[in-house]
Amino acid sequence: MSSVSDRTLLITIVANVTLIIGYLISAVNPERRVWPIGDSSWRWWFNWSNLSVVFAGFPVLAYLDRDSFIFTSKLSKTLGGLLSVVGMGFSLSALFELGWMESTGREGELRTDGIYQYTRNPQSVGFIPFIIGTIVAVNSRKLLVHGILTIIVYALFPFAEEPWLREQYGDEYEEYCDQTPRFIGWKSVREFFET
Numbered sequence: 001m002s003s004v005s006d007r008t009l010l011i012t013i014v015a016n017v018t019l020i021i022g023y024l025i026s027a028v029n030p031e032r033r034v035w036p037i038g039d040s041s042w043r044w045w046f047n048w049s050n051l052s053v054v055f056a057g058f059p060v061l062a063y064l065d066r067d068s069f070i071f072t073s074k075l076s077k078t079l080g081g082l083l084s085v086v087g088m089g090f091s092l093s094a095l096f097e098l099g100w101m102e103s104t105g106r107e108g109e110l111r112t113d114g115i116y117q118y119t120r121n122p123q124s125v126g127f128i129p130f131i132i133g134t135i136v137a138v139n140s141r142k143l144l145v146h147g148i149l150t151i152i153v154y155a156l157f158p159f160a161e162e163p164w165l166r167e168q169y170g171d172e173y174e175e176y177c178d179q180t181p182r183f184i185g186w187k188s189v190r191e192f193f194e195t
Contacts, residue, residue, distance in 0.1 A: 005064035009142045012057035015050040016149035022046065023153065026160035030167070035160040037104040047104075054153065057146050058134060065142040072139060080136025083129050090115075091126025098123075110169045112176050119184045120176065124154040158182050 022034035037043045071077060094115050095103055102108035103123065115122045131147040131154075165173050 005061060005142055008057060008060050008064060009146060011053060012061070012146045013149060015053035015057070016146070016153055019047075019050050019054070019153045020149070020156060022050075023156035023160035027156065027162070030163035033160065033164065035157065036164055038164075044104075054146075054150055058143070061140055061143045061146055062134065062138040065138075065140040067139045069135075069139045069141045069144060071136045077137050077139065080133045080138075083133030084137055085133070087126045087129030087131075087133055089126070091123045091130060094122035094126060110165075110172055110176065112180070117180060120180050120182050121158045124157055125184050127154050 026033035026035050034043050034046050037047055071080065097114050097116070098111055099108070102111075119125050128151050131151055135144050135147045169176075
Protein backbone atom coordinates (compact mmCIF):
# COMPACT_ATOMS: atom_id res chain seq x y z
CA MET A 1 0.00 0.00 0.00
CA SER A 2 2.83 2.37 0.83
CA SER A 3 4.39 2.08 -2.63
CA VAL A 4 1.07 2.93 -4.34
CA SER A 5 0.63 6.04 -2.20
CA ASP A 6 4.28 7.01 -2.79
CA ARG A 7 3.81 6.73 -6.57
CA THR A 8 0.56 8.66 -6.38
CA LEU A 9 2.25 11.41 -4.41
CA LEU A 10 5.11 11.57 -6.92
CA ILE A 11 2.70 11.85 -9.85
CA THR A 12 0.78 14.65 -8.13
CA ILE A 13 4.02 16.48 -7.31
CA VAL A 14 5.07 16.36 -10.98
CA ALA A 15 1.65 17.68 -12.10
CA ASN A 16 1.65 20.45 -9.49
CA VAL A 17 5.22 21.54 -10.25
CA THR A 18 4.44 21.55 -13.99
CA LEU A 19 1.47 23.85 -13.34
CA ILE A 20 3.47 26.08 -11.00
CA ILE A 21 6.18 26.57 -13.63
CA GLY A 22 3.55 27.17 -16.31
CA TYR A 23 1.70 29.77 -14.24
CA LEU A 24 4.92 31.54 -13.30
CA ILE A 25 5.77 31.76 -17.01
CA SER A 26 2.25 33.06 -17.70
CA ALA A 27 2.65 35.80 -15.10
CA VAL A 28 6.10 36.87 -16.29
CA ASN A 29 5.77 36.36 -20.05
CA PRO A 30 2.12 36.59 -21.19
CA GLU A 31 3.07 35.83 -24.81
CA ARG A 32 4.01 32.31 -23.69
CA ARG A 33 1.13 31.91 -21.29
CA VAL A 34 -0.50 28.62 -20.39
CA TRP A 35 -3.34 30.23 -18.39
CA PRO A 36 -5.99 31.29 -19.05
CA ILE A 37 -6.74 28.61 -21.61
CA GLY A 38 -8.78 30.72 -24.00
CA ASP A 39 -9.36 28.94 -27.31
CA SER A 40 -5.96 27.25 -27.47
CA SER A 41 -6.03 23.47 -27.76
CA TRP A 42 -2.48 22.97 -26.45
CA ARG A 43 -3.25 25.13 -23.38
CA TRP A 44 -6.39 23.12 -22.82
CA TRP A 45 -4.42 19.84 -22.86
CA PHE A 46 -1.62 21.25 -20.72
CA ASN A 47 -3.98 22.52 -18.03
CA TRP A 48 -6.61 19.79 -17.91
CA SER A 49 -4.21 16.88 -18.09
CA ASN A 50 -2.26 18.28 -15.14
CA LEU A 51 -5.30 19.56 -13.24
CA SER A 52 -7.01 16.16 -13.65
CA VAL A 53 -4.03 14.52 -11.95
CA VAL A 54 -4.10 17.17 -9.21
CA PHE A 55 -7.84 16.75 -8.59
CA ALA A 56 -7.69 12.94 -8.71
CA GLY A 57 -4.80 12.99 -6.25
CA PHE A 58 -7.03 14.25 -3.44
CA PRO A 59 -9.39 11.27 -3.07
CA VAL A 60 -6.67 8.73 -3.92
CA LEU A 61 -4.20 10.06 -1.32
CA ALA A 62 -7.03 10.58 1.15
CA TYR A 63 -7.88 6.90 0.88
CA LEU A 64 -4.34 5.50 0.75
CA ASP A 65 -2.71 7.70 3.42
CA ARG A 66 -5.52 8.57 5.83
CA ASP A 67 -4.72 8.94 9.53
CA SER A 68 -0.94 9.21 9.06
CA PHE A 69 -0.58 12.72 10.46
CA ILE A 70 -1.22 14.63 13.71
CA PHE A 71 -4.93 15.58 13.52
CA THR A 72 -6.36 12.62 15.41
CA SER A 73 -9.22 14.11 17.45
CA LYS A 74 -12.80 13.89 16.28
CA LEU A 75 -13.15 17.63 16.79
CA SER A 76 -10.28 18.46 14.42
CA LYS A 77 -11.61 16.04 11.81
CA THR A 78 -15.11 17.50 12.10
CA LEU A 79 -13.87 21.10 11.87
CA GLY A 80 -11.64 20.15 8.93
CA GLY A 81 -14.61 18.56 7.19
CA LEU A 82 -16.75 21.65 7.75
CA LEU A 83 -14.00 23.96 6.44
CA SER A 84 -13.65 21.71 3.41
CA VAL A 85 -17.38 21.80 2.62
CA VAL A 86 -17.64 25.58 3.10
CA GLY A 87 -14.56 26.20 0.96
CA MET A 88 -15.76 23.99 -1.87
CA GLY A 89 -19.23 25.55 -1.70
CA PHE A 90 -17.73 29.03 -2.00
CA SER A 91 -15.53 27.96 -4.90
CA LEU A 92 -18.36 26.23 -6.77
CA SER A 93 -20.71 29.17 -6.27
CA ALA A 94 -18.09 31.40 -7.90
CA LEU A 95 -17.67 28.94 -10.77
CA PHE A 96 -21.41 28.77 -11.40
CA GLU A 97 -21.75 32.54 -11.13
CA LEU A 98 -19.00 33.18 -13.68
CA GLY A 99 -19.71 30.18 -15.88
CA TRP A 100 -17.48 27.34 -17.02
CA MET A 101 -16.37 28.90 -20.31
CA GLU A 102 -15.45 32.28 -18.85
CA SER A 103 -13.64 30.73 -15.88
CA THR A 104 -11.15 29.11 -18.28
CA GLY A 105 -10.37 32.38 -20.05
CA ARG A 106 -12.75 32.43 -22.95
CA GLU A 107 -13.94 35.90 -23.70
CA GLY A 108 -16.96 37.24 -21.91
CA GLU A 109 -17.88 40.18 -19.79
CA LEU A 110 -15.86 41.24 -16.77
CA ARG A 111 -17.75 40.15 -13.66
CA THR A 112 -17.62 42.67 -10.83
CA ASP A 113 -20.90 41.90 -9.06
CA GLY A 114 -22.15 39.11 -6.85
CA ILE A 115 -19.35 37.24 -5.13
CA TYR A 116 -16.86 38.99 -7.46
CA GLN A 117 -17.46 42.31 -5.72
CA TYR A 118 -15.69 40.96 -2.61
CA THR A 119 -12.74 39.20 -4.24
CA ARG A 120 -11.34 39.09 -7.77
CA ASN A 121 -10.57 35.39 -7.36
CA PRO A 122 -13.32 33.66 -5.39
CA GLN A 123 -12.55 30.23 -6.83
CA SER A 124 -9.06 30.36 -5.33
CA VAL A 125 -10.39 31.87 -2.10
CA GLY A 126 -12.76 28.91 -1.75
CA PHE A 127 -10.49 26.15 -2.96
CA ILE A 128 -7.65 26.96 -0.55
CA PRO A 129 -9.81 26.42 2.60
CA PHE A 130 -11.18 23.28 0.93
CA ILE A 131 -7.63 21.93 0.67
CA ILE A 132 -6.72 22.85 4.25
CA GLY A 133 -9.95 21.39 5.61
CA THR A 134 -9.47 18.18 3.65
CA ILE A 135 -5.92 17.75 4.95
CA VAL A 136 -7.13 18.15 8.55
CA ALA A 137 -10.21 15.95 8.10
CA VAL A 138 -8.32 13.13 6.39
CA ASN A 139 -5.23 13.52 8.59
CA SER A 140 -2.71 12.64 5.87
CA ARG A 141 0.97 13.62 5.62
CA LYS A 142 1.13 12.88 1.89
CA LEU A 143 -2.03 14.86 1.30
CA LEU A 144 -0.35 17.74 3.16
CA VAL A 145 2.51 17.77 0.63
CA HIS A 146 0.08 17.54 -2.30
CA GLY A 147 -2.17 20.17 -0.72
CA ILE A 148 0.59 22.72 -0.16
CA LEU A 149 1.67 22.44 -3.80
CA THR A 150 -1.94 22.73 -4.96
CA ILE A 151 -2.42 25.83 -2.80
CA ILE A 152 0.58 27.37 -4.58
CA VAL A 153 -1.07 26.52 -7.93
CA TYR A 154 -4.33 28.20 -6.88
CA ALA A 155 -2.47 31.19 -5.46
CA LEU A 156 -0.69 31.61 -8.82
CA PHE A 157 -3.85 31.47 -10.96
CA PRO A 158 -4.64 35.18 -10.43
CA PHE A 159 -1.11 36.27 -11.29
CA ALA A 160 -1.08 34.08 -14.40
CA GLU A 161 -4.33 35.48 -15.76
CA GLU A 162 -3.87 39.11 -14.72
CA PRO A 163 -1.87 40.24 -17.81
CA TRP A 164 -4.57 38.69 -20.03
CA LEU A 165 -7.36 40.39 -18.05
CA ARG A 166 -5.60 43.76 -18.30
CA GLU A 167 -5.31 43.29 -22.06
CA GLN A 168 -8.93 42.18 -22.46
CA TYR A 169 -10.67 44.74 -20.25
CA GLY A 170 -8.23 47.66 -19.98
CA ASP A 171 -9.38 50.56 -17.79
CA GLU A 172 -12.47 48.69 -16.60
CA TYR A 173 -10.22 45.99 -15.10
CA GLU A 174 -7.85 48.58 -13.59
CA GLU A 175 -10.79 50.26 -11.84
CA TYR A 176 -12.01 46.88 -10.61
CA CYS A 177 -8.52 46.12 -9.21
CA ASP A 178 -8.55 49.42 -7.32
CA GLN A 179 -11.88 48.57 -5.68
CA THR A 180 -11.59 44.83 -5.04
CA PRO A 181 -8.79 42.82 -3.40
CA ARG A 182 -7.05 40.05 -5.35
CA PHE A 183 -7.95 37.46 -2.72
CA ILE A 184 -9.81 38.84 0.28
CA GLY A 185 -9.43 41.78 2.60
CA TRP A 186 -11.02 42.94 5.84
CA LYS A 187 -13.21 45.43 3.96
CA SER A 188 -14.50 42.60 1.77
CA VAL A 189 -15.32 40.39 4.77
CA ARG A 190 -17.14 43.23 6.52
CA GLU A 191 -19.12 44.12 3.38
CA PHE A 192 -20.01 40.46 2.74
CA PHE A 193 -21.57 40.07 6.18
CA GLU A 194 -23.35 43.44 6.02
CA THR A 195 -25.30 42.45 2.90
